[in-house]
Structures are given as C-alpha cells and as structure tokens.
Amino acid sequence: MGYTVTDREATRQAREQQVGQRPGTLNVREEAMKPRLFLMAYDENTFIEEEYTDRYDELLVWLRDHPELKHWIDVRGYGDLALMEQLMHDFGLHPLQMEDVLNDYQRAKVEVFDDHRLFMVSRMTDFTRNLEIDDDQLSLFTGPNYVLSFQDDYDDCLDSLRTRIRSNFSTLRRRPMLYLAYALTDVVLDHYYPTMAAIGDYIEELEEAIFADKRPRRLLNRILRIKKDVVRFRRLVYPERDKIAEILRLPDEVMPEELKIFYRDAYDHAIQALDLAESYRDNISSLTDLYLSDQGNRMNEVMKVLTIISTIFIPLSFVVGLYGMNFQHDDGHGHVLPLNMPELYKPWGYPMVLGLMFIVVMIQLVYFYRKGWLTNR
Known part of the structure; x- marks a missing residue:
C-alpha cells in the first residue's frame, strides 16, 4: 500500500477543511x-480484462455496448478532478458520496440510493515493515450490471479475488452483481487476519525481549506503539461490523435473502477479528x-548489589575514620597520654587494623551468604 492516512494525518486534514464550504x-x-482505470468484464462463459488509463471514453463506450456482461470498474488513484467529476456524472453518483470517496478517511458504512443501488466503504489493512497498521479506503458503488x-493506491489486497474471477471454473462469474460487492468486502475482512497474525507474532517477540539478557533499545516505546496500533485496528473493525449488520437489515428488494447468508458469514469474520483485537489489547x-514489573525487579537487583557494597564499607569507613582522628600521643612535655590511641605507635598497629577490617568483611559476607542475599534465593 502507498499513501496512508494516519490518525495524525486525519487530524491535519480535518483542520484544513474549509469552514462553510458547499x-x-x-x-x-x-x-x-x-488515476488508472481497470476493467474486468465477464459472465459464465466470457472474461475480458483490460486497462483503460487515459481512455475513459473508450471504457464508457464498452460499457454501453455490452450491457449483457457484468463489469468491475476499478479506479486506482484520485489525482484527476475532472475525471472524478465525469465518473460522478456518468454513473449517477451523489456529490456527497463522491466527496466521501475523495476525502479518503471515512468510517466503514453502507448507504442506499433511491434506485436500490448501494454505496459501501471499507478499510483495507496491512501490518507494514515499519511495525505499524497501514490502512487504505475502498469505496464501492453497485449498479445493475x-x-x-x-x-487511492495502485497496490491493494484484492489480487486473490481477481484470480478467482479469471478462473473459468469460478462460481463468482455465475452469481449476481451484488455478490461481487460481497466478495470485495469479504476479501477485505479476510485480510484482517494476516494483519492480526503479524501483530500477534510481534507481541510474542516483545514478550521474549522483556526476559532477554540484552534488551532492544526503546523496548517500552515499541510496546506502547503496538498498543496504539491495536487500538486503531479496533476502531477500523468496529464500523465494518456495524456496516455488515446494517446490510443484513436491508429489505430483500435491496439485498436478496440468498446473498444475506454470505454477509452473515462476513459478520462472523468481523466478530472474530474484534475478538482477536480485544485479546491482543489485553495482552499488550x-x-x-x-x-514495568521486570524493570522494577532489575532495579531492585541493582539496588541490592549497591546496598551490599555500601553495607560492607560502612564499618570499614568507621574504622578508618576512627583512626584518622589526630589526637596527640603525649602532652608535649614527654608525658604519654594513654587514652589517646596508644596502638598508633605499636610496631604491628597498622597490620592489626587491616586484619581487623578483613575479619569484619568476612563476617559480613558469611552473614549475607547465609541470608541468601548473595544468591538468587
């Protein structure tokens, strides 16, 4: 997929809308x-596929000359306003609906024309290499044939459907035109599952990274970003579910009962996608x-080591601080002051103090070991 409207981009577009515009x-x-124009014309025994880019008049002539065939006219790209207006005029599209098409960030929905034609919007999704949800709008207008x-992009997720239409044994070519609209919706829904599977795999990678000895940088940022993507995915699927539910409520003259059974299956797919999204949101x-808990545990381990080191050096600091006091050995007249650290002048005073400090450290280490503070117990 190419240009994608993110939440931030949608906000920017909303701000750029001209207030009071007709x-x-x-x-x-x-x-x-x-714009590139693609045509698939078919019936049970006939199949024709051709690109009509820059040849819109020829496409219109073909459609008028072959009313017996079923036609899928696929417009990819919006960069020609004159062509968009011509399509709106020739196919009898309402300007408000065409405006929704070109704005390209509509919720999934369905609307019914007065002559029972349908206007449907779906959101195609993909999980990109940049580890984010990529979604594009697919707008459909149905007609009698x-x-x-x-x-808005040349690439999409509909190639599997095109392959089915090309097959001479495809039942799709024998079904009514509204079935193609269902098939397009169903492919979009089916493509939610690879997206969710990719998200699920990525969540598992993040979980393994949490317990890895060497964590990736900015791991928390990656977790929060995928959480944002899952929430966004839920916002895409909810309207899709509501759209299909609304289609199922349409009268039989708009949506025949024999086609509603297929939309019920699509509704089940939407529910399953929502359940997956909810599950992934809870997992994230x-x-x-x-x-955060593991980060706290790691911090506790660091503080534990630092505390042990500090505890060992506290009595040593006391000893060296005590013997660092400068009290005189005599009063200056040759009289010895016996209470003013006489051991400072003993021949073995310095080694004795070092030995005392060593014994204190060893006693502390034995005590810490028995308490299990030097191990992972």
Whole structure:
C-alpha cells in the first residue's frame, strides 16, 4: 500500500477543511496519484480484462455496448478532478458520496440510493515493515450490471479475488452483481487476519525481549506503539461490523435473502477479528505491566548489589575514620597520654587494623551468604 492516512494525518486534514464550504464540493489532495482505470468484464462463459488509463471514453463506450456482461470498474488513484467529476456524472453518483470517496478517511458504512443501488466503504489493512497498521479506503458503488470501486493506491489486497474471477471454473462469474460487492468486502475482512497474525507474532517477540539478557533499545516505546496500533485496528473493525449488520437489515428488494447468508458469514469474520483485537489489547496491557514489573525487579537487583557494597564499607569507613582522628600521643612535655590511641605507635598497629577490617568483611559476607542475599534465593 502507498499513501496512508494516519490518525495524525486525519487530524491535519480535518483542520484544513474549509469552514462553510458547499456540501458535495470535490477536492483532490496534491499528493494523490494519477488515476488508472481497470476493467474486468465477464459472465459464465466470457472474461475480458483490460486497462483503460487515459481512455475513459473508450471504457464508457464498452460499457454501453455490452450491457449483457457484468463489469468491475476499478479506479486506482484520485489525482484527476475532472475525471472524478465525469465518473460522478456518468454513473449517477451523489456529490456527497463522491466527496466521501475523495476525502479518503471515512468510517466503514453502507448507504442506499433511491434506485436500490448501494454505496459501501471499507478499510483495507496491512501490518507494514515499519511495525505499524497501514490502512487504505475502498469505496464501492453497485449498479445493475457493474461494481465501481475507488482506492487511492495502485497496490491493494484484492489480487486473490481477481484470480478467482479469471478462473473459468469460478462460481463468482455465475452469481449476481451484488455478490461481487460481497466478495470485495469479504476479501477485505479476510485480510484482517494476516494483519492480526503479524501483530500477534510481534507481541510474542516483545514478550521474549522483556526476559532477554540484552534488551532492544526503546523496548517500552515499541510496546506502547503496538498498543496504539491495536487500538486503531479496533476502531477500523468496529464500523465494518456495524456496516455488515446494517446490510443484513436491508429489505430483500435491496439485498436478496440468498446473498444475506454470505454477509452473515462476513459478520462472523468481523466478530472474530474484534475478538482477536480485544485479546491482543489485553495482552499488550499485560505486557506493559510485565515490562514495568521486570524493570522494577532489575532495579531492585541493582539496588541490592549497591546496598551490599555500601553495607560492607560502612564499618570499614568507621574504622578508618576512627583512626584518622589526630589526637596527640603525649602532652608535649614527654608525658604519654594513654587514652589517646596508644596502638598508633605499636610496631604491628597498622597490620592489626587491616586484619581487623578483613575479619569484619568476612563476617559480613558469611552473614549475607547465609541470608541468601548473595544468591538468587
């Protein structure tokens, strides 16, 4: 996937919206890609695939000359406002809905035209090498013999569906046009699972890194970043679930009952994706607590070593401090002052004090060992 609208980017776009602008005004981002037009026309016995980039008039003629076929018109890129307006006019799209397409950061939703055509929005997701959720908008318009799709990038997650359509044995080519809209939604939902699997693997790596002897740098930042991505993923899946639930409530003349069974299966997939997201969110919260707890334990180990070292040197400091006091041995007239450290002038005074200090240290070490402070007990 290419250009992706993050939460921060969406906030920036919201700030740049012109206040008081007429509803339905179409705007194209400066960085939007040049539109490429792809057509898949098929029925049970026929399949034609062609790119019509820079040949929109020929595409329109083809559609009008072959009403007996089913058509998937895939528009990738929004960087031509005139073409977007022409598509809106030729396919009878409402300006407000076309505005939602070009704004490119809509929640998943479904809307019904007066003539029972549908407008649907889904969010395609991927877990990128930069270890973050990448999502793009997929907008669908259904018609009597076509599905018109819009996306802002040339790459997507729909290649598996294109392969199915190309197959001569595909049941998709025998089903009504609304089934293609379902299939597109289902592929988007199915692609949530590789995204969640990649997130799950990354969470396991973070958990192992917590207990590693040599931790990666900024480990807590990585944990908090993946937590943010999981929360964002949940915000993407919730509207998708609500959209499918709304489709299931549509009357049979809009969504036939024989197709609702497929959307019920898609609804189950959305629920499973949400359950995974909830589970991962709880795992990451536990991971954060585990990291902080382990960090506290490591700090305690450091403080334990420092405390032991300090405890050993406290009596030694007392001894050397005591013998560092400068009391005179005599009163200056030859009279010895017996209470003023006479051992300072003993021949073996210095070695005796060193021996005393050594004995004190050994007694402390034996005591610490028996208490288990020098081991991991």
